[in-house]
Amino acid sequence: MPRLLVSALRGGSGKTILSVGIIAAWVESGRRVIPFKKGPDYIDAGWLALAAGRPCFNLDTFLILPQTIRHAFLHRAPAGDVSVIEGNRGLYDGIDLEGSTSTAELAKLVEAPVVLALDATKTTRTLAAVVGGCRQFDPSVIIGGVILNRVAGARHEAILTKSIEHHCGLPVVGAVPKLDAEDFPERHMGLVPTAEHRWARNSVAAAAEVARAYLDLEALWKMAEKSPPLTDQMTDADRPALAGGRQAAVPGKPVIGIIRDSAFQFYYPENIEALERAGAMVLFFSPLETADLPEIDALYIGGGFPETHAAALAGNSRFRRRLRERIEEGLPVYAECGGLMYLGEKLVLTEGEFPMTGALPVVYGFSHKPQGHGYTIFSVDGKNPFYSVGTRLRGHEFHYSKVIEFKGAEADLVFSMERGKGLIGGRDGLVYRNVLATYSHIHATGTPQWAPALVDRAREFQRRRK
Numbered sequence: 001m002p003r004l005l006v007s008a009l010r011g012g013s014g015k016t017i018l019s020v021g022i023i024a025a026w027v028e029s030g031r032r033v034i035p036f037k038k039g040p041d042y043i044d045a046g047w048l049a050l051a052a053g054r055p056c057f058n059l060d061t062f063l064i065l066p067q068t069i070r071h072a073f074l075h076r077a078p079a080g081d082v083s084v085i086e087g088n089r090g091l092y093d094g095i096d097l098e099g100s101t102s103t104a105e106l107a108k109l110v111e112a113p114v115v116l117a118l119d120a121t122k123t124t125r126t127l128a129a130v131v132g133g134c135r136q137f138d139p140s141v142i143i144g145g146v147i148l149n150r151v152a153g154a155r156h157e158a159i160l161t162k163s164i165e166h167h168c169g170l171p172v173v174g175a176v177p178k179l180d181a182e183d184f185p186e187r188h189m190g191l192v193p194t195a196e197h198r199w200a201r202n203s204v205a206a207a208a209e210v211a212r213a214y215l216d217l218e219a220l221w222k223m224a225e226k227s228p229p230l231t232d233q234m235t236d237a238d239r240p241a242l243a244g245g246r247q248a249a250v251p252g253k254p255v256i257g258i259i260r261d262s263a264f265q266f267y268y269p270e271n272i273e274a275l276e277r278a279g280a281m282v283l284f285f286s287p288l289e290t291a292d293l294p295e296i297d298a299l300y301i302g303g304g305f306p307e308t309h310a311a312a313l314a315g316n317s318r319f320r321r322r323l324r325e326r327i328e329e330g331l332p333v334y335a336e337c338g339g340l341m342y343l344g345e346k347l348v349l350t351e352g353e354f355p356m357t358g359a360l361p362v363v364y365g366f367s368h369k370p371q372g373h374g375y376t377i378f379s380v381d382g383k384n385p386f387y388s389v390g391t392r393l394r395g396h397e398f399h400y401s402k403v404i405e406f407k408g409a410e411a412d413l414v415f416s417m418e419r420g421k422g423l424i425g426g427r428d429g430l431v432y433r434n435v436l437a438t439y440s441h442i443h444a445t446g447t448p449q450w451a452p453a454l455v456d457r458a459r460e461f462q463r464r465r466k
Helices: 015-028 043-052 066-079 103-109 126-137 154-168 200-214 217-225 269-277 306-315 317-328 338-342 450-465
Strands: 003-008 033-038 057-059 082-086 114-119 143-151 172-177 255-259 264-266 281-285 298-301 333-336 346-349 352-355 362-366 372-380 392-399 401-406 413-419 427-432 435-438
Touching: 003 015, 003 103, 003 217, 015 033, 015 043, 015 082, 015 200, 015 217, 033 043, 033 066, 043 082, 043 200, 057 066, 057 269, 066 082, 066 103, 082 217, 103 114, 114 126, 126 143, 126 154, 143 154, 143 217, 154 172, 172 200, 172 217, 255 450, 264 338, 269 281, 269 450, 298 338, 298 450, 306 317, 306 338, 306 346, 306 352, 333 338, 338 435, 372 427
Parallel strands: 003 082, 003 114, 033 057, 033 082, 114 143, 143 172, 255 281, 255 298, 298 333, 333 435, 346 362
Antiparallel strands: 346 352, 362 401, 372 392, 372 413, 413 427, 427 435
């Protein structure tokens, strides 16, 4: 299983563009590439998926047990000729002193060689000292080579290459000049979501051209081929079930609707697979495209940017009214972040106020700074449709929205936040009838009880309707 992990010294060093370029260039040459993203990120994963022409899977050692991640990687990687993993932040950055959630720990877990993408802006020989430090900091991390990014010219490239190769004994496998920002715009913490713009494929093509022009793709391929053999460390009894591919329609299966469009686009492919594996059929649709709610037995609304589509969402009053009616009838709904906002009363933006579904008694506004950002840990301490009281869960939150007005009761919030901000007052998990809505995103591989619970509620609702 050839594999390669692209890392850096910090966020913003160009990892995503380089990873997208490597993947796209290899795909264009006829190789099947399986993309992975370290961490909980949706946006970078979307770009990697677009470049590869297949889903990108997240490998997150905070949300998912390490042995499960190794098993999941071994399950996915054989489907391709090579796996490319994009790291996050700096190579050794994590949330604790030991760096247990770092890209370096993931690299060791799946025994993948690392190529370091280095921002070379206004530095020369000092970068060799930094690379040498990375090698010595944890010798068990396999650093296979270096890509120089944002080099100032041929002379700058020559000094950097000679310094790194002489002092560190590592090959420089690429040197990229400063790129045109118009090809690769950014939003919030990462690149613009691919679903929002038709020109995303042009950006992928531009990244592939960068890779072909400035990277030694053959050297990178040989680096990936040198990956050591990887074996599964889990016993048969402990191995989780991992699905792949869509299931055929079967009469009687509960149908779980998923709102997926440019407003609601943040879904882990593993979450959708988990719903199918638990016995559901999934149906994708969009309030941006249809005027009515399809016949479904449950609904899953993920995160995204409803604020950039507020007028269109508010304008589809028939869909909003029908969803509210179905919720009153007991439709099970699981909503995360953007979905939480859509179920509220309204969004208050600088452009005006936009009514949403109105199922939940919350009014939202927005800030220029993140209002919740990072991993979350929370305990379930109240009755809800999907989790047992006493369950302790891990997730992540990232949102610019904020609660302007909460008209509910404290008892309606069933999550107690140990880490993270949540909805209000250290609480999250807003419940109404069979709705549970939260700012925290969960990953089904790390929260295996989620999908069966949602499918069970869907079956119950299906039976009541008959």
